[in-house]
Amino acid sequence: MTLPPDLVQQLEKLLGPRLSQGAADRDHHAESASFHRAPPPDAVVWPESAEEVSEIVRACADAGVPVIPWGTGTSLEGHALATRGGVTIDLTRMDKVTDIRAEDMQASVQPGVTREALNTELRATGLFFPVDPGANASLGGMAATRASGTAAVRYGTMRDNVLGLQVVLADGRIIRTGTRAAKTSAGYDLTGLFVGSEGTLGIITELTLRLHGQPEDVAAAVCAFDSLEHAVECVNATIQSGIPMARIEFVDAVAARAFNLYAGTTLPETPHLMVEFHGSPSAVREDAERFGELAREFGAQGFDWATSPEDRTRLWRMRHGAYHACLILRPGATGVVTDVCVPMSHLPAAVAAAAEDIREAGLIGPIVGHVGDGNFHSQLLVEPGNEAEITAAKRIATRMAERALAVGGTITGEHGIGIGKRPLMAAEHGEGWQVMGAIKAALDPGNILNPGKLVPDRN
């Protein structure tokens, strides 16, 4: 696809050097944190305001050219790849925290602000933004993919922490969704509709976020179990008993080995849980004690408590660095990362079945997960370009998704659809997938917003 010269001229006039058709810029926006690949976009633009995004979208809509929003490129399902060519809208220059309303525990941010940048700006306020997918993703991208991560069990996902949005629609109109009130019942939940719509319904140009008080006290721990089943059953029992956890993460024996090799830790090479409690000092102490008792009933041992901020940082850096740590298990390999979420009662069997599939395929695939939500991942290590291995890995990922569906779960807990999970959408949603397509057609009749993703192809 070549861009119409009129469009290029129009965008050049609007953006000057913030339009690029250079190979390096285009190639950079064809990169993906996963094994998904697509040709580069035809051009990249770097708008600095909602009005510029609106003009870009309007111009591209007139020319029938796709637009693809881009945050930090950390998506794992190829969301931001220009599979049908077009113009990638890189939002990294829209990186201002526009307003912190500490008294309302809210912030307004442009979409290119990363979660770490926001939390740095919030440090002095006593507040923080809790959604933490590991990667230092942009908040716009996190909203667009309905990201969650380790703290969702306590603080919720992006669905729960985005109060409102400013969105540029397919025809360039700029709308605002939601309010600054804690709740509303004023009509359709457009905020919730755009959160998770992956750039297919509009381009997020501002977010109103719910903030939370930095906990007065925090305690974190890692402990070892003799089997996967015992670790996961312990999670279930902890939730049932109502102990309020801020994080509860599963790490299997393979991942523990990777941490030891990568970071020089001396974890027993068995399944682990990593937990964190937030609250007043006495509440944290009580929660930690109750969890400790419960975990010991399931055979947990080797408790390593981290109460200082430095120790906790070390502990969670290990968890968040899992992807890179695990690559050490097979130098030169790349990871095919799976992502399913199941009802809690089905979690032990789902994790065990996934581990068995990986073993049978002869692959190395450590399993980690946000198990308090029933959400887990395996990182299947494959040789880049080895089609047989990639096919085997994809087959395992598909089987995990199918097994999740069979027990009422979902094909993706937090990574989203993009191009990777699209073939499974009909299996999860049935006729509901067509309803998504009808909504897309109504709001983007020209199919220019990130086409080829998430919804069914048009007839």
Added chain:
Amino acid sequence: MTLPPDLVQQLEKLLGPRLSQGAADRDHHAESASFHRAPPPDAVVWPESAEEVSEIVRACADAGVPVIPWGTGTSLEGHALATRGGVTIDLTRMDKVTDIRAEDMQASVQPGVTREALNTELRATGLFFPVDPGANASLGGMAATRASGTAAVRYGTMRDNVLGLQVVLADGRIIRTGTRAAKTSAGYDLTGLFVGSEGTLGIITELTLRLHGQPEDVAAAVCAFDSLEHAVECVNATIQSGIPMARIEFVDAVAARAFNLYAGTTLPETPHLMVEFHGSPSAVREDAERFGELAREFGAQGFDWATSPEDRTRLWRMRHGAYHACLILRPGATGVVTDVCVPMSHLPAAVAAAAEDIREAGLIGPIVGHVGDGNFHSQLLVEPGNEAEITAAKRIATRMAERALAVGGTITGEHGIGIGKRPLMAAEHGEGWQVMGAIKAALDPGNILNPGKLVPDRN
């Protein structure tokens, strides 16, 4: 409007005596818990399954006849009135709790199950469903209007507690939205779209609900303040300090007087807060103590702690009976109930301005609210049929909504749009309201699902 004879015949064949065109049945379904009035529907049907709802909708769609879903008729904004005639689908016979999955902390229910009926069935499981709008509404109606209530500050609204739905679409197709997993990022959040859509996008025929553990311990209290500002500032300070509240309710001096007259209590006739804490015994004790200290800083006194279930029931029955209690202040009057929600920092001024408006209009209008969410109501007592008073009350309600919008709030925190708040939708959403209209047109091209509500009129 008279129903086409073919349609009546078709419905009679399907439903037998569960179709009625009798005046009593029709009139019953023209009743409203508020001052909104409309002519009765042309017929009422009582389906017993999603398949029957589907057939009814299909038949009505073919005939171009509106369908209006009906739960318990407790809506305050005329949601379920047949403003354009048609067939009211009374869902009270679909009242089965179809599945309780205690291990996953979930239940599946038909839409006619009321929240009290569900909680009765859950009693032995140690779980409960927390959304509590006061009225014993149907869960289908609560989802359709995105209800919340006193416990939302801790447990969230229907948006947060509905995991999935079965919905009959405008063409009779039956779809499922959401999953039984705790979270999902698999495409557009259709569950969230149907929650709060007030029967205009589809008819809910089953709900998958998130349950919560019954708290190990509960403590509730009521305490008095010398001014509205001190009470509301205390709420703000409590939230900022991170004390986890299960409920925090404001009751003004006028409402306190009503309780005394109605229930024989001896509250000081000043503003009050009613609070509740859930957790382990020691956590509840600590939270209650911290709140007590904070409240006393704002001049709170006359703490009345209710720790026994009976005392708590008495306390909350008072709050939930507020509507009826307040009617005693003007025998023979009916209430025009307002509902706005504002950012916390604007709450004291918003409540004070509303009280001032009521005083100036010479009306009696007690103010109560779920102030932990920034949500409050006044109950403007007007003489039935007194158009001047109703007009004055509506003007006050509109001013409250406009003031809420001016500070980034919403025209309705939990009562929804129906017909009452529809004239204010453009002011809240701007062009976003047209987007809602586009979604409605895409999913209900014949405009048969609860027409005349929520979205703009078609061109």
